[in-house]
Amino acid sequence: MPASLILVGAGKMGGAMLEGWLADGLPGARVAVIDPSPSPAMLALCAAHGIAVNPADPVEPEALVLAIKPQGLDAAGPALAPLAGPGTLVVSVLAGKTIANLKDRLPRARAVVRAMPNLPASIRRGATGAAASPETGEDQRRTAHALLSGIGLVEWLDGEDLIDAVTAVSGSGPAYIFLMAEALAAAGVAAGLPAEVAARLARQTVAGAGELLGQSPEEPATLRQNVTSPGGTTAAALGVLMAEEGLAPLMREAVAAAKRRAGELAG
Numbered sequence: 001m002p003a004s005l006i007l008v009g010a011g012k013m014g015g016a017m018l019e020g021w022l023a024d025g026l027p028g029a030r031v032a033v034i035d036p037s038p039s040p041a042m043l044a045l046c047a048a049h050g051i052a053v054n055p056a057d058p059v060e061p062e063a064l065v066l067a068i069k070p071q072g073l074d075a076a077g078p079a080l081a082p083l084a085g086p087g088t089l090v091v092s093v094l095a096g097k098t099i100a101n102l103k104d105r106l107p108r109a110r111a112v113v114r115a116m117p118n119l120p121a122s123i124r125r126g127a128t129g130a131a132a133s134p135e136t137g138e139d140q141r142r143t144a145h146a147l148l149s150g151i152g153l154v155e156w157l158d159g160e161d162l163i164d165a166v167t168a169v170s171g172s173g174p175a176y177i178f179l180m181a182e183a184l185a186a187a188g189v190a191a192g193l194p195a196e197v198a199a200r201l202a203r204q205t206v207a208g209a210g211e212l213l214g215q216s217p218e219e220p221a222t223l224r225q226n227v228t229s230p231g232g233t234t235a236a237a238l239g240v241l242m243a244e245e246g247l248a249p250l251m252r253e254a255v256a257a258a259k260r261r262a263g264e265l266a267g
């Protein structure tokens with residue numbers, strides 16, 4: 001873990017990573033947060049862990065983690081450039097922004113890791129794809145790995161060309177699963193259940209299935225088959241979901257749209 005870390009942007013994703021790092025044992029005294037409008041919950045978390053918020057004269061840290069909106073990079077660049085020296089490990093989670101885009105705004109930076117985590121980082125169940133600039137040293141790679149593996153699974157990529165696909169699959173992916181819970185609950189209401197009962201059953205079904213998938217050595221397809229009695233109710237439902245025009249082509253289209261959008265955010 002780095003001896004000093006500045007988190008720039010402590011919103012939903014930055015906040016989730018910070019929660020994960022703190023749960024992983026990163027001492028708050030090593031961390032500073034820069035954010036012009038931190039939420040009350042973030043201020044409370046920082047106060048509880050002795051984390052400096054918007055220090056007056058921040059100094060170049062060992063690790064500078066960027067978690068602002070991609071569209072905010074131009075405006076933030078001038079304030080961030082002095083914090084990213086040749087020895088600083090820069091970790092960016094900005095969707096679409098390439099390592100070259102980041103180096104444009106942080107001209108002294110050498111070691112840049114472009115990472116795409118996801119929101120379950122807050123409970124250390126995240127999934128991150130990452131790629132490092134060629135100048136990133138072995139120690140800095142180890143530091144980046146310690147940070148990212150502290151919040152869940154890490155897949156290192158040979159180059160950054162796959163990060164937009166990672167963004168579309170696992171970066172945005174939790175939203176697809178939450179939507180599944182919403183849609184299942186709504187379908188339950190349509191099938192006659194009281195709304196609150198449907199919401200509780202759908203939520204626990206998605207959470208329980210996710211937990212089982214996380215703990216089981218079986219493939220998702222095997223777990224699906226374990227639910228499916230021949231000629232039974234699940235088979236009837238899967239006949240719809242697995243039809244030619246069912247979930248698979250829809251998911252392909254959704255992931256392609258997210259990947260396309262990530263490409264548009266570059267620059």
Ligand SMILES: NC(=O)C1=CN([C@@H]2O[C@H](COP(=O)(O)OP(=O)(O)OC[C@H]3O[C@@H](n4cnc5c(N)ncnc54)[C@H](O)[C@@H]3O)[C@@H](O)[C@H]2O)C=CC1
Nearest residue numbers: 009010011012013034035037067068069070076094095117
């Ligand atoms: N939300 C998610 O599930 C994921 C988000 N990301 C990436 O994380 C980044 C942040 O996204 P969210 O957390 O969802 O957005 P957010 O809006 O919740 O957080 C952004 C934070 O940046 C702060 N901010 C704005 N300008 C700033 C500046 N100049 N200096 C310091 N802080 C500044 C805002 O006050 C806010 O707290 C984006 O680049 C996004 O692509 C990546 C993976 C997943």
Ligand SMILES: O=C(O)[C@@H]1CCC=N1
Nearest residue numbers: 095167170171172173
């Ligand atoms: O929606 C977005 O652009 C960000 C990137 C991945 C998840 N949230």
